[in-house]
Amino acid sequence: MTAAAAFLERDAELMLRVREGDDVSFGLLLERHRRPVICFLYRMVRNQAVAEELAQEVFLRVYRARASYEPAAKFTTWLFRIATHLAINWSRDRKIDKMQDSLDQPQPAGQAVQLPDKAMTKEQEMLHRVRMAEVRAAIEELPAKQRAAVLMHKYQGLGYSQIAKAFNCSESAVKSLLFRAYEGLRARLAHMV
Amino acid sequence: MACEKQMSALISEAAGSLSETERAALERHTEGCAQCQDTLVKQRALWSALDELPAIEPSEDFDRRLYVRIAEEERRPWWRATVRAFPSFRMRSAVPVAAACLALCGALLLHAPDPVAPQEPAKPVAVDNRIDIDVDQVEQTLDDLEMLRQLTVSPPERDVAETTESQT
Numbered sequence: 001m002t003a004a005a006a007f008l009e010r011d012a013e014l015m016l017r018v019r020e021g022d023d024v025s026f027g028l029l030l031e032r033h034r035r036p037v038i039c040f041l042y043r044m045v046r047n048q049a050v051a052e053e054l055a056q057e058v059f060l061r062v063y064r065a066r067a068s069y070e071p072a073a074k075f076t077t078w079l080f081r082i083a084t085h086l087a088i089n090w091s092r093d094r095k096i097d098k099m100q101d102s103l104d105q106p107q108p109a110g111q112a113v114q115l116p117d118k119a120m121t122k123e124q125e126m127l128h129r130v131r132m133a134e135v136r137a138a139i140e141e142l143p144a145k146q147r148a149a150v151l152m153h154k155y156q157g158l159g160y161s162q163i164a165k166a167f168n169c170s171e172s173a174v175k176s177l178l179f180r181a182y183e184g185l186r187a188r189l190a191h192m193v
Numbered sequence: 194m195a196c197e198k199q200m201s202a203l204i205s206e207a208a209g210s211l212s213e214t215e216r217a218a219l220e221r222h223t224e225g226c227a228q229c230q231d232t233l234v235k236q237r238a239l240w241s242a243l244d245e246l247p248a249i250e251p252s253e254d255f256d257r258r259l260y261v262r263i264a265e266e267e268r269r270p271w272w273r274a275t276v277r278a279f280p281s282f283r284m285r286s287a288v289p290v291a292a293a294c295l296a297l298c299g300a301l302l303l304h305a306p307d308p309v310a311p312q313e314p315a316k317p318v319a320v321d322n323r324i325d326i327d328v329d330q331v332e333q334t335l336d337d338l339e340m341l342r343q344l345t346v347s348p349p350e351r352d353v354a355e356t357t358e359s360q361t
Contacts, residue, residue, distance in 0.1 A: 030256060038255070039248045048249055055251075056259050063263055128245070135245045153208070154243050160201065179200040185243075186235050193238035 011075035018066045026066075030059060033076070036156055037083055043151045044087035046140060054086045073165050080158065081166040084148045091144045131192065138188040146181035153178055195232035196222070203229060207236040 011032070017025035037058055042051035061082050120128060139147055145167070152158040152166065160178075164171045186193055195203055202219045205211045211219065223230040 027256075030259070034251055034255065035248070038251045042249050043246060048252075051249075052252055052255055056255070056262060059259055060262055060266065064266070131242070132245045132247070135242055139243075139246065150243075153204075154240070155246075155248075159210070175201040175204075178204055182204060182236060182239060186232075186239050189239060189242055192242045193235045 012071035015062075015066070015069050015075055016071065018063075019069045026063060029062070029075075033079055034059075037079060040080065040083055040151050040156055041087055043139065043155060044084075044144075044147060045090055046136065050090065054083070054090060057086055058082045074162060076156075076158070077162045077165045080152055080156065080162075081168075084152070084166055088144045088148065134189060134192065138185050141188065142181055142184060146177055146184070149174060149177050150181045150185070195229045196226060199226075199229050203233050203236055206233060207240045 011029065014025040014029050018029065034055070038048075038051055038055045041054045041058075042048055045051050045054065058079065062079065139150065142150065149163055149167070152163050158166070160171045160174050163178075164174045167174065167177075199219065199222055202211065202215060206216060206219055219233075223233055
C-alpha cells in the first residue's frame with residue numbers, strides 16, 4: 001500500500017472512530033486538514049477571516065454528520081465538496097450584495113498580509129508582489145466553479161475523479177472545466193507564461 | 194488551440210501526474226503537433242506562475258473557536274437541529290415567502306363574496322309542463338266542454354214548479 005493510500009485510509013478510519021464518539025480522532029482529522037481547507041477557502045474568497053469562518057462551518061458540518069458517516073468516498077473529497085459548496089454560495093451571496101471588493105483597494109483588516117522573503121531585494125520583492133497580485137486577480141476572475149476546480153487541482157492535489165465527486169459531475173466534465181479554466185488563466189497571464 | 198483529445202494529458206503533464214507511458218505517448222504527439230507543444234510549454238509556465246500565490250497560516254485560536262461552536266451546538270434545543278435538517282429553509286428566503294402568503298391571504302379576504310346565511314335545503318319545485326301542452330288541443334278541449342255544457346241543459350224552472358203544485 002502506498003503512503004498516500006494509507007493516509008487516505010487513515011482519514012476514513014479516524015472518521016469512523018469519530019462516529020463512535022471518539023473526539024480525539026476528530027482533533028486528529030482537524031489537525032491534518034485544517035490548513036489545506038483554510039488555504040483553499042482563502043484562495044476562493046480572498047479574505048482570511050471569511051475563509052476561517054467558512055472552514056469552521058466545514059468542520060462543524062463534518063462533526064454534525066459524524067453519526068451518519070459512511071466511508072463511501074474519500075474523506076478529502078467529502079471535505080472539499082462541503083468547502084466548495086460553502087465558498088460558491090458565499091461568492092454568490094456576495095455578488096448579490098454587490099460587495100465585491102476592487103482589486104485595487106488596499107487589503108482590509110483581517111486579510112492575510114504577505115510577508116516578503118528576507119532574501120529578496122527591494123526590486124525582487126516588488127516584482128514578486130506584482131506577480132502575486134496578478135495571479136490572484138486572474139484566479140479571482142474565473143467563474144466560481146472553474147476557480148474551485150483549479151484550486152483543488154493545483155493547490156490541493158486532487159485528481160480528476162476526486163474533483164468530479166466533489167462537484168457531483170462526470171470526470172470528462174471536470175477535464176473540460178479545468179481545460180477552459182487553465183486556458184483562461186494562460187490568456188490572462190500571457191505576459192507571465 | 195491544442196487538440197481536444199490531449200487536453201487532460203497536457204494539464205496532467207504540467208502537474209507532473211502523468212505515468213511514464215502516458216508521458217511517452219504525449220511526447221510522441223507533441224513532436225508532430227506544434228499547437229500542443231506550444232500549449233504544453235505555456236501550461237508548464239502557468240503552473241509555475243500559480244505557485245506565486247502563497248498559502249496562509251490558520252489563526253492560532255481556530256481550533257478553540259471551533260470547539261466553542263461545537264459545544265454551543267450540543268447545548269442547542271432539538272428543534273434547531275430539525276430546522277437545520279432542511280438546508281433550503283432559511284430566514285432569508287422564508288421572509289419573502291411569508292410576506293407573499295400574507296399578501297395573498299389579504300387579497301383573498303378583500304375580494305371574497307359577503308358571507309351569507311346558510312341556505313335551507315331547496316324545496317322540490319313543481320314541474321311546469323305548460324310548455325309541453327299543445328295549444329290547439331287545449332282549444333279543442335275547451336270547445337268540447339262548451340258543447341257539452343250546451344247539450345246537457347238542465348230542466349226549465351217553471352216545469353219543476355208545475356210538478357210540485359200538482360202533487361200538492
